[in-house]
Amino acid sequence: MTSHIEYERRYDVVVIGAGPAGLASATSLAEAGLNVVVLDEQTAPGGQIYRSATRSPISDPKILGTEYYRGAELVAAFEASGAKYVPQAIVWSVSPGWDVGVSVRGHSFLISADAVILATGAQERPFPIPGWTLPGVMTAGAAQILLKTSGVVPDGEIVLAGCGPLLWLLAAQYLRANAKIACVLDTTPRSNWTKAIGYLPGFALSPLAAKGAKLLLEVKSSTRVIANVDSIKAVGESGLNAVEFTRNGTTQKPIGAKTLLLHQGVIPNVNLSMAIGCEHVWDDTQLCFRPVTDEWGETSKRGIFVAGDGAWIGGAVVAEHAARLTALKVADRLGKIAAGELSNRASRDRAAKQRLVRGRAFLDKLYTPAKQFRVPEGETIVCRCEEVTARQLRDVVALGCAGPNQAKAFLRCGMGPCQGRMCGVTVTETIADARKVSVEEVGYYNIRFPIKPISLGEFAAIPTTDEAMKTVVRELPPGVTS
Amino acid sequence: MTVDPDVVVIGGGVIGSAISLGLAMRGKRVTVLDGADIAHRASRGNFSLIWVQSKGLGMPGYADWARKAALSWPVFAEQLERLSGVDLAFIQPGGLHLTLSEGELEARKRVFIRLREQCGGVDPYPWEILDAAQVKRMLPEVGPTVTGASYCPLDGQANSLRLLRALHIGGNRSNVSYRPLHIVTTIEHRGGEFVIKTDKGTFTAGKVVLTAGHDNARLGPMVGLDVPVRPQKGEILVTEKVRPFLYYPTINVRQTDEGGVQLGDSVEETGFDDTVDLRVLSAIAGRITKMFPLLENVNIVRTWGALRVMPRDGKPIYDQSKTCPGAFVATAHSGVSMASVHMLEVPRMIAAGALDAELSCFTSERFQ
């Protein structure tokens, strides 16, 4: 077994995550002469979007598309930069100082740094429909990871359902790989078009437009796409057998399928920034909580930065530019940028980022997921870990439960190993819906460390103090002195 | 038009909910005013033991009250489960306080001996000091560094989160009017009535009961009650769900009916800071891995810091106002242990308008 002792415990900057934001910021920081380490959960750099970019077994590059191979360029630059890379590193805490608690293959230790960049990216928005916990139902992102890392695709009939760019990208990749798509159930609400249309000019001018149009054409020309789907149910006993759905409120003939791939956009991965105590806001356009950051990505906690989709969903290329801006600011703070140079050096990435951000508004409006797919009712499971249903949640709200933390106490939703990642926004939005108040008023789970499970032994290995020991040895009951 | 309640209970934690339910069961119209979702809620952070051993040192009346509470838990649990349909996972097999050195074990013994002396030479409740071999027979998973334990057969545990929910469901079914997100700003005693102003309206009642935890310190003086409580932090770790292995609760390790193992705890004077401290969690983890070595590889899925509502001497405060008759306060850091008497006994006294003599030792006069 590799001992944890090989790792240094002190860096100028710790970067968490090795997707586009993590790689770009670490590369810039190392090039600026800073001692930087990237802590990555995966076994190789790339994050999710560029997962296995340097080692995917897929031999035909057309299948995944040219944009995927941008990842290999980022990794090459990163590897040449001198930044340190630690794979299979699970970050589970960041405490003031800053000390980053990380677990590497079963050993935990603390790494201290002047600045920490959270490049933890996004996760797919929960898609709580009846039957979404059945084997055979997974996210489109999960399916794409299987394709990128192992060239694995579902055999038999596949149904893709939801909305958003990733769904169409996966459909195209599957078609190129000769996977058998039974159909795509498009849940984009028709009314979204009227909300999005005003943003079309900005989108048309951005590089996203041509790319998107081509992708849609590619999918729609060779597979069945059913639009205006307004409810979906995954049916089966020990695994998925069929997908039931309605279109414009009318029940359609169920589709027999062994695989249902769900996607309705991505949201920032906020567990770490929440646990650190950074201020967050509800983003009304992207319908998610996100950390409040300044133009450089610095949060309300000085020295804690968020780069990329963890701060605001803009996609891989926006993340790259944003991360370089963050790196510049961190380098400036640590004395590596000549006085007065910061703004000048930021101009290129800032401009490039701005162009893409303008195009994003259209996508956000067009692909806003419908309420019924975000705010469930009845026996639909909300919390996958503790198997809490929407009905149970609404029942405790009727009892007077005002927010997610009381709901957690009453129902255990959010208490399982995923620590609320798969139910957090759903619970908040459902409570807001049931109480008929805003999401801001409802708030979010109080997230605490460890943000990923680590063993008790790993906790015990973290340095303690005599003072801390004294607080836990109870010779007499509290409040009683001998 | 709405009818004024007979009693307004301020605070919807495990103490306020038990008392308000008990009052409603006695036919009283009760309104509960509760705080925000993110308020410091000791009821959501506790360790969920029904714990007798050690209680009452320095106050024999508390030992008697704790014994009574433990003995009434079976009846209380049955009534509440029937009313709410919620399984409280109550068990009372007796509990252990494990020790890791001869000094710690000796200290445990001293507690019981002093208590006996203070109670006129009679033990207020049964206890035993167990040696390592006896502990091993009861808890086969303990490690070799465990030197022994103190044991009290009245100790037990429940699922405190379900207890809180059951009390809320019970209250709802007994017509308790529960008002969350109502922050009390002032309480005035006018013409024999209490006028309670909140950020969402005014409530009037003949009686008011303060069960607002930390906020009792602020609210008490409004009705002539001195409630010297302070926050005292305790940190807890919880494991992933594991198969049952721990059939007796211990003071700092207990397995919930769902499977998670709660590992505690610390005693810290950090004011209203409830954040977790890795050094303290590490210290807890270190001790627990000595007590139960097999837990070393089990994953921790959650930790938390919660703020005990700690009266100055650690004992509960039950009091009634002399200047504002009809105002009561109840606070204790053992809301789960005392839940039975809070539903079965205290409401009878409040309804009657005066606390029983048995509670006279708990008034805040003792601090003067």
Added chain:
Amino acid sequence: MTRIASCKSRTQVKFQFNGETLTAFNGDSVAAALLASNAGPFRTTPVSHAPRNPYCMMGICFDCLVTIDGVGNRQACLCEVTDGMQVETQLGRRDIAK
């Protein structure tokens, strides 16, 4: 599930799932290896004993928990499969001795 035709050749790995020998490739996660062999379920839940398979494949949903080489509740999507690895379905709650 299945492997697409357009794949580079990689070193084969043999591992066991619930005692049955399965084949995967070097670099596969345990989750990908099991899914490619249509093996499952990965786990049954501690709450209702319902069967589950991976949902997110990126380490956040904890639905891919399996027992690996005698250690319970391991995330199959974050572990690479190795030759001779013993993988078992995670049946409900973990045993503290495992």
